[in-house]
Amino acid sequence: MGIVVQKYGGSSVADAASVKRVAQRIVATKKAGHDVVVVVSAMGDTTDELIDLANEVSPLPPARELDMLLTAGERISMAVLAMAIGNLGQEARSFTGSQAGVITDADHGRAKIIDVTPGRIEQAIAEGAIAIVAGFQGVSQTTKDITTLGRGGSDTTAVALAAALHADVCEIYSDVDGVFTADPRIVPTARRIPQISYEDCLEMAANGAKILHLRCVEYARRTNLPIHVRSSFSQKEGTWVVPAESVEKDAAMEAAIITGIAHDRSEAKITVVGVADKVGYAASVFSTLAEASINIDMIVQNISAAATGLTDISFTLPRSDGAKAMEALTRAKDAVGFERLQYDDSVGKVSVIGAGMRNAPGISATFFTALADAGVNIEMISTSEIRISVITAESQVDEAVRAAHAAFGLGSGEVEAVVYGGTGR
Amino acid sequence: MGIVVQKYGGSSVADAASVKRVAQRIVATKKAGHDVVVVVSAMGDTTDELIDLANEVSPLPPARELDMLLTAGERISMAVLAMAIGNLGQEARSFTGSQAGVITDADHGRAKIIDVTPGRIEQAIAEGAIAIVAGFQGVSQTTKDITTLGRGGSDTTAVALAAALHADVCEIYSDVDGVFTADPRIVPTARRIPQISYEDCLEMAANGAKILHLRCVEYARRTNLPIHVRSSFSQKEGTWVVPAESVEKDAAMEAAIITGIAHDRSEAKITVVGVADKVGYAASVFSTLAEASINIDMIVQNISAAATGLTDISFTLPRSDGAKAMEALTRAKDAVGFERLQYDDSVGKVSVIGAGMRNAPGISATFFTALADAGVNIEMISTSEIRISVITAESQVDEAVRAAHAAFGLGSGEVEAVVYGGTGR
Structure with a gap:
């Protein structure tokens, strides 16, 4: 009967009725004999509303003040949740990130979280109270100013706190039943994955699966903390994210060397046409982008046309950085030396992920054949030890996901009833 | 060119447009060469909305959590105000009550404020920034929990901070032009009082004038801090609240031994009928009320009817405590020994206030004659050294205020254009 950390996303506490429902679940966990620490996001659309308010007074609000403003969102949800729990006869105490020791x-x-010193949380649970902690926020070690953690921040707060408290498990609640073999909105027969290794989960997250954020999975992996991803709208088991050696290999799972299919529609592709195919020229393209703080995902350099000595370089990047990248490259055109730029923001990425592929030959062949049979054109390819990704036209993403899911036999044969959505932050 | 502390109430920062307007005023003060520290209330109806939210999940929210919730209101307004100032090219940094050192x-x-240790505020202004501080909130010295100061809290924050910073002045902005000789909604010719002593201002506040809260005036008096009460909607001078010896005695003022007329419609009257007129019986009535934590305002004991040896005791109290008081007295009926209770919640209090009356005979006569001429019936009378109050029927309050205002020649003869409303908190 150790410590359970539960994290509830914004959709789980969207309104007073949802807060009361979540409160009942928390109290049930407490009554089952656990010490309970809850991390909560802002209610529903609160964060967006606060950002709108900021933009009404300033086109470019100072980051320090934006953090001060946005942290009001979790302050509201955590206090209201503590009240709802109190109304069920259990004592709950809410704590800001700063009070909870999120440094x-x-x-x-x-x-970025540097340290977690949860003395007040330990005291609260030692005194029998349920501790409610604001997700997404902390306090700067140097300036003592209030900070926010950015995307995935509440998940990361929960995992970091669970690790610091030596919790048995960190339960991440959202409106989704767990991690699926593919997005069930695209593949109705997609299966919930009962257990997934940190590594596979990281690849899923990094390649567009929206269940868990990269940072929180990385944090859990470093500390070997089990994460249980589940829905706050049902009592079903979700997906356990655990060390690779702990993933149970049942008969069905052993056959499945592929864990799942992820997809991502948030990238754009830039092609630098007519770069001199000599040492250093490609480097200067990417130095230019690095100086503009732009993260690159996939890179492909075409085979040089021997006659001209020129080549093309294509790469993908977050669509949100597209304009900035085009601007930086255009400014550096003469210095780098290239003919022209092509920008395409209607691409998508489809990835086949699974540690099992390490020892299984023919995965690429199966994947590419399936895409070809479905009439999906491959624009770029990138691989890691446990992942194969392709870039296709955005309009062909759904078809590519379905084809890959079927080719690797991932479906359950039945349509599982799930709600699917983003996890907010 | 010292430190100016400005406090803006909820109506002055009701929406983004108001926030921008206030930001301009703050920046103008900064550009005039002052170090500026701003205390701000929650925007418009935010506090009421948060209370509604709390009541949706719990009929009786725990006080600790209610404070955590409500403090989100000032957090929003202070961050948004800091952004609006930043947008005008001045650096502003917002601070919670806790960060500002409100202990x-x-x-x-x-x-209650125990201490103010504004180290971070001093640092911010030393670095040339405008400091924005959340009103109404602090942090408990013992539990380190977030607290709220209750009614008048933001004014008190401003005055306490101004005193700790040795500010030149604390400017309290609301939607009213200052302290008036009477409520201008009742007396259209009421005059703005240019200067008022702490003592007269305290009596005005204690007897129903809604401009400044008692606590904040008391705090200012203890530290001899000048308060300037003014409107954020105009550039007019308001009312200076200063030590009695600093109030300028110009010709017009010297004649005016009365500073103003205050009125209050928030009280109720209870009469305990048929109490034994012996030592200790009246005491037992008020012990009963004290045990129920009820604050009494005025008390009148009738002259005993010699034949019966019984008397009646009337007292006034906040209407909001009426039910509780009646309940406590009814429970104690046999122990105290009285015939019956009468409850009247349609009374009002009208007070004539002015330190000048100390040396001026005939003030009561003028006041009571004016009321009699206006047909106003006096139910109870209470006096202090610098105040005479009467209880009348609630329906006669306006008439009583007008009659007193005219009798003491307080009017300007002209109708001043003012907006009048409550100061929120």
Whole structure:
């Protein structure tokens, strides 16, 4: 009967009725004999409303003040949740990130957790109370200013707190039943994955699966903390994210060397046409982008046309950085030396993920054949030890996901009833 | 060119447009060469909305959590105000009550300020920034929990901070032009009082004038801090609240031994009928009320009817405590020994206030004659050294205020254009 950390996303506490429902679940966990620590996001659309308010007074609000503003969102949800639990006869105490000892760097809007010193949380649970902690926020070690952790921040708060408290498990609640073999909105027969390794989960997250954020899975892996991803709208088991050696290999699972299919529609593709195919020219393209703080995902350099000595370089990047990248490259055109730029923001990425592929030959062949049979054109390819990704036209993403899912036999044969959506932050 | 502390109430920062307007005023003060510290209330109806939300999940929210919730209101307004100032090219940094060093006791919902240690505020202004501080909130010295100061809390924050910073002045902005000789909604010719002593201002506040709260005036008096009460909707001078010896005695003022007329419609009257007129019986009535934590305002004991040896005791109290008082007295009926109770919640109090009356005979006569001429019936009378109050029927309050205002020649003869309303908190 150890410590259970539960994290509830914004959709799980969207309104007073939802808060009361979540309160009942928390109290049930407490009554089952656990010490319970809850991390909560802002209610529903609160964060967006606060951002709108900020934009009404300033086109570019200072990051420090934006963090001060946005942290009001979790302050509201955590206090209301504590009240709802109190109304069920259990004592609950809410704590800001700062009070909970979430120490970060001073990088407002995307601060990193440096340390967690949860003395007040330990005291609260030692005294029999349920501790409610604001997700997404912390306090800077140097400036003592309030910070936010950026996307996935509440999940990361929960995992970091669970690790610091030596919790038995960190339960991440959202409106989804767990991690699926593919997005059930695209593949109705997609199966919930009962157990997934940190590594596979990281690849899923990094390649577009929206269940868990990269940072929180990385944090859990470093500390070997089990995460249980589940829905706050049902009592079903969800997906356990655990060390690879702990993933049970039942008969069905052993056959499935592929864990799942992820997809991502948030990238754009830039092609730098007519770069000199000599040492250093490609490097200067990417130095230019690095100086503009742009993260690159996939890179493909075409085979050089021997006659001209020129080549093309294509790469993908977050669509949100597209304009900035085109601008930086255009400015550097003469210095780098290339003919022209092509920008395509209607691409999508489809990835086949599974640690099982390490020892299984023919995965690429099966994947590419399936795409070809479905009439999906491959624009770029990238692989890691446990992943194969392709870039296709955005309009062909759904078809590509379905084809890959079927080719690797991932379906359950039945349509599982799930709600699917983003996890917010 | 010292430190100016400005406090803006909820109506001054009701929406984004108001926030921008206030930001301009703050920046103008900064550009005039002052160091500026701003205390701000929650925007418009935010506090009421948060209370509604709390009541949706719990009929009786725990006080600690209610404070955590309500403090989100000032967090929003202060961050948004800092952004609006930043947008005008001045650096502004917002600070919670806790960050600003507002140390309180642990009495949630009505905490008292124990100490103010504004190190971070001093640093911010030393670095040339405008400091924005959340009003109404602090942090408990013992529990380290977040507290709220209760009614008048933001004014008190401003005055306490101004005193700790040795500010030149604390400017309290609301939607009213200052302290008036009477409520201009009742007396259209009421005059703005240019200067008022702490003592007269305290009597005005204690007797129903809604401009400044008692606590904040008391705090200012203890530290001899000048308060300037003015409107954020105009550039007019308001009312200076200063030590009695600093009030300028110009010709017009010297004649005016009366500072103003206050009125209050928030009280009720209870009469305990048929109490034994012996030592200790009246005491037992008021002990009963004290045990129920009920504050009494005025008390009148009738002259005993010699034949019966019984008397009646009437007293006034906040209407909001009426039911509780009646209940406590009814329970104690046999122990105290009285015939019956009468409850009247349609009374009003009208007070004539002015330190000048100390040396001026005939004030009561003028007041009572004016009321009699206006047909106003006096139910109870209470006096202090610098105040005479009467209880009348609630329906006669307006008439009584007008009659007194005219009798003491307080009017300007002209109707001043003012907006009048409550100051919120």
